[in-house]
Amino acid sequence: MAPKKVYSVCGMCTVRCLIQADVENDECLFLQGNPKNLKGALCARGGAGYALSQDTERPQYPLIREGERGEGKWRRVSWDEALDYVADKLKALKAEHGPETLLWSDRGGPFPDLHQAFVKGFGSPNYCNHDVSCARNVQHAAKSVTGMGRKEFSYDLKNAKHIVLQTRNIFEAINVSEVNNTLDALESGCKLTVIDVRGTITASKADNFFMIRPGADYAFNLAVINVLLERGLYDKEFAATQINGLDQLKAFVRPYTPEWAEAETGIPASRIVHFVKELAEAAPSVIWHPGWMAARYKDSFWVCRTAYIINALLGSIGSKGGLPLTMKAADAGRKGLKSLAGQFEKPAAKRADGAGWKYKHIDPGPGMIDKAYNAIESSDPYPVRAYLCFRHDPLMALPDPEAIKKKWEKLDLLVSVTFSWSETAWHSDVVLPLSPYLERESIIAHKGGLKPMFFVRKRAISPRYETKAEWEILCGLAKRLGIDKLAFDSIEDIWNYQLQDTGVKIEDFDECGFVELSAKPIYKPRSEIKFKTPSGKIEIINPVWEEMGFSSLKPYESPERPPEGRFRIVFARVGVHTQGHTVNNPLLNEQMPENTVWLNTKVAKTLGIADGDLVEVSNNGYSAKIKATVTDLIHPEAAFMVHGFGHKLRPESRAGERGAADQRLMPGGLDKDCLAGGSLALQEHFISVKKA
Numbered sequence: 238m239a240p241k242k243v244y245s246v247c248g249m250c251t252v253r254c255l256i257q258a259d260v261e262n263d264e265c266l267f268l269q270g271n272p273k274n275l276k277g278a279l280c281a282r283g284g285a286g287y288a289l290s291q292d293t294e295r296p297q298y299p300l301i302r303e304g305e306r307g308e309g310k311w312r313r314v315s316w317d318e319a320l321d322y323v324a325d326k327l328k329a330l331k332a333e334h335g336p337e338t339l340l341w342s343d344r345g346g347p348f349p350d351l352h353q354a355f356v357k358g359f360g361s362p363n364y365c366n367h368d369v370s371c372a373r374n375v376q377h378a379a380k381s382v383t384g385m386g387r388k389e390f391s392y393d394l395k396n397a398k399h400i401v402l403q404t405r406n407i408f409e410a411i412n413v414s415e416v417n418n419t420l421d422a423l424e425s426g427c428k429l430t431v432i433d434v435r436g437t438i439t440a441s442k443a444d445n446f447f448m449i450r451p452g453a454d455y456a457f458n459l460a461v462i463n464v465l466l467e468r469g470l471y472d473k474e475f476a477a478t479q480i481n482g483l484d485q486l487k488a489f490v491r492p493y494t495p496e497w498a499e500a501e502t503g504i505p506a507s508r509i510v511h512f513v514k515e516l517a518e519a520a521p522s523v524i525w526h527p528g529w530m531a532a533r534y535k536d537s538f539w540v541c542r543t544a545y546i547i548n549a550l551l552g553s554i555g556s557k558g559g560l561p562l563t564m565k566a567a568d569a570g571r572k573g574l575k576s577l578a579g580q581f582e583k584p585a586a587k588r589a590d591g592a593g594w595k596y597k598h599i600d601p602g603p604g605m606i607d608k609a610y611n612a613i614e615s616s617d618p619y620p621v622r623a624y625l626c627f628r629h630d631p632l633m634a635l636p637d638p639e640a641i642k643k644k645w646e647k648l649d650l651l652v653s654v655t656f657s658w659s660e661t662a663w664h665s666d667v668v669l670p671l672s673p674y675l676e677r678e679s680i681i682a683h684k685g686g687l688k689p690m691f692f693v694r695k696r697a698i699s700p701r702y703e704t705k706a707e708w709e710i711l712c713g714l715a716k717r718l719g720i721d722k723l724a725f726d727s728i729e730d731i732w733n734y735q736l737q738d739t740g741v742k743i744e745d746f747d748e749c750g751f752v753e754l755s756a757k758p759i760y761k762p763r764s765e766i767k768f769k770t771p772s773g774k775i776e777i778i779n780p781v782w783e784e785m786g787f788s789s790l791k792p793y794e795s796p797e798r799p800p801e802g803r804f805r806i807v808f809a810r811v812g813v814h815t816q817g818h819t820v821n822n823p824l825l826n827e828q829m830p831e832n833t834v835w836l837n838t839k840v841a842k843t844l845g846i847a848d849g850d851l852v853e854v855s856n857n858g859y860s861a862k863i864k865a866t867v868t869d870l871i872h873p874e875a876a877f878m879v880h881g882f883g884h885k886l887r888p889e890s891r892a893g894e895r896g897a898a899d900q901r902l903m904p905g906g907l908d909k910d911c912l913a914g915g916s917l918a919l920q921e922h923f924i925s926v927k928k929a
């Protein structure tokens with residue numbers, strides 16, 4: 238008998254690619270990208286998914302802490318005992334402090350509806366996600382320019398004529414469909430420009446590679462705007478009808494000439510001018526990527542803002558081959574999924590992190606988890622005593638883990654729901670082990686795009702250990718807490734609830750795992766776009782930010798140069814790992830067991846460091862030993878390392894304590910942010926490097 242094909246969704250990173258698993262006798266024989274959606278392609282991490290299921294070094298059953306937090310003394314308990322324990326604690330804390338005492342954080346992604354429903358159903362406004370250390374600056378930049386969130390625009394990579402990647406490494410920080418579409422575009426003659434502080438795989442494929450001084454991107458972008466406006470290279474028709482505030486912008490960028498930017502960025506003025514002319518030729522089919530992991534500098538919000546402004550000046554916002562509007566079910570004349578969270582009233586209390594009220598410019602959706610930790614510590618605006626960490630490892634994802642542990646001291650309950658060990662799970666009171674993605678179903682998700690769709694994750698194989706799916710865990714808690722509207726007994730009941738108005742049936746997913754809501758890509762005509770600003774146009778000056786004291790046209794401040802012998806910390810992703818959670822995966826660990834620190838050849842020479850030498854990296858009391866990669870392909874002010882290494886977790890034999898943990902090299906990092914964009918500023922740290 239041929240193996241059974243199960244259409245499901247990858248869970249090795251947040252992108253959630255659609256996959257096909259070939260299964261026989263409850264074993265997964267082969268994993269590939271969904272042939273109808275991704276031409277069968279998967280990245281290395283997606284290919285290593287089955288190794289995660291087979292890994293014995295992951296939490297296998299529920300655990301309740303016996304010793305001190307982080308001591309590693311656990312009691313194995315049944316699921317009933319674990320869920321009773323968590324529910325009883327939550328009930329008692331709610332009775333004492335009100336439902337807003339519950340804080341939740343997760344990792345965003347396409348399935349948050351059930352999470353949000355749980356938090357709302359409990360009565361708390363404190364749903365947060367990870368995004369303060371990822372894309373909040375991009376989100377708020379998009380909002381400040383267009384009134385719309387970043388995901389309300391698509392990147393039409395396939396049809397682009399020029400793609401600009403600034404702080405965006407598309408071939409290593411992977412989203413498989415973006416990789417496919419970019420490769421297709423390059424094959425059809427699309428130009429690629431990469432602006433990065435180091436030579437990456439993406440840079441190696443670029444027509445223009447600009448190695449920029451770390452932190453000087455705002456200078457570069459201001460000079461680009463200067464050239465576009467001074468030389469009249471912008472889309473005048475679009476600007477006249479759709480942009481407000483162009484005169485102020487013109488006056489503001491006048492001093493920021495390419496010659497001025499050369500001194501700041503290290504990129505010759507003539508190259509900047511030539512590049513801008515290329516963009517104008519390709520316009521409006523240009524994508525200036527506004528970035529993804531943009532939680533880097535005090536001014537990153539303005540870097541992302543200028544990226545959106547450049548897209549607007551090139552007329553690429555709303556254009557084919559640029560940033561067309563993302564279409565949702567309703568745009569295709571269809572009904573969306575019925576929201577689980579929509580069943581509940583908005584909780585009465587204000588958010589503990591201040592998003593939407595104290596910080597009026599910040600999206601209250603996922604809020605700011607770092608500010609919520611301040612509320613735990615101070616009980617201002619009220620006591621926050623219970624914290625559910627669901628697919629989030631803040632001790633790896635946020636800077637200065639020791640400072641975070643201190644902030645958490647007042648928590649009476651800290652629960653981690655995870656499929657792998659993490660620094661946070663190890664420090665928790667209760668670990669609820671989630672089944673890895675091949676072993677669980679998830680709720681149905683809606684994905685906006687040029688062709689909006691619904692997709693579903695189906696179980697490919699049965700759970701290996703005593704682990705559960707997220708719906709089983711959350712519905713189990715909901716039953717115990719009296720949240721009756723979430724007390725579902727089966728995933729089919731949830732799917733049917735979600736699909737009830739859509740005209741789609743769960744059987745419709747059998748054929749290929751997703752249901753497209755439109756047969757053809759939908760491009761909304763540019764002239765019909767009404768931006769969600771008060772004027773309906775793109776606004777160069779945003780009154781909400783101005784009122785909060787954040788200038789829309791912030792004057793440039795030169796980033797500090799590192800003191801002698803020190804370097805600006807720079808981090809990024811690598812193709813074969815996801816954040817901090819795949820380092821112990823047997824297959825991926827084999828590919829890359831440790832990170833190294835990249836140093837520029839000339840600087841390394843002055844420090845007596847050669848390629849492959851063991852060096853000590855340190856900052857303010859934390860130090861680690863790590864090998865050096867000495868290369869010309871990095872800016873001399875930067876010390877670069879891949880994020881996610883330097884684990885200190887007893888159950889993980891393969892990850893060991895290999896490499897360095899960049900987040901530990903950021904003491905005081907919770908206090909360094911870019912509040913205008915709601916993000917932390919993780920690269921505002923200088924580290925020492927010396928031969929070990």
Ligand SMILES: Nc1nc2c(c(=O)[nH]1)N[C@H]1C(S)=C(S)[C@@H](COP(=O)(O)OP(=O)(O)OC[C@H]3O[C@@H](n4cnc5c(=O)[nH]c(N)nc54)[C@H](O)[C@@H]3O)O[C@H]1N2
Pocket residue numbers: 248251343344367370371530627628629630631633634635636654655656657658659671808809810815816817818880899900919
């Ligand atoms: N210093 C520094 N900090 C960073 C970064 C950096 O480069 N340097 N990168 C930043 C970026 S871009 C991001 S997005 C964040 C990421 O930070 P996190 O969101 O914390 O990272 P992940 O590793 O994706 O997932 C966290 C935990 O959830 C578990 N997990 C994974 N998938 C699932 C799932 O489907 N369900 C559940 N319940 N658990 C799951 C993992 O095993 C892991 O323990 O970190 C940010 N922080």
Ligand SMILES: Nc1nc2c(c(=O)[nH]1)N[C@H]1C(S)=C(S)[C@@H](COP(=O)(O)OP(=O)(O)OC[C@H]3O[C@@H](n4cnc5c(=O)[nH]c(N)nc54)[C@H](O)[C@@H]3O)O[C@H]1N2
Pocket residue numbers: 250251371372403404405406407409410411412432433434435437449450451452453454528529530531533807808809810811812813814815816
């Ligand atoms: N393989 C893999 N793919 C992933 C993930 C993963 O963990 N692994 N995670 C996913 C997630 S959560 C995210 S957010 C995205 C992130 O996607 P990206 O934002 O593209 O990822 P990064 O690798 O963090 O950073 C991109 C580039 O920014 C450069 N850079 C650093 N500082 C500067 C600077 O000052 N100026 C400029 N111009 N460049 C700079 C880095 O050298 C790096 O090459 O990737 C997603 N895809």
Ligand code: SF4
Pocket residue numbers: 247248249250251252253254279280281282283284411412413
């Ligand atoms: S990018 Fe790779 S790891 Fe992430 S979901 Fe897609 S296949 Fe899985």
Ligand SMILES: [Mo]
Pocket residue numbers: 370371372529530
């Ligand atoms: Mo991210």
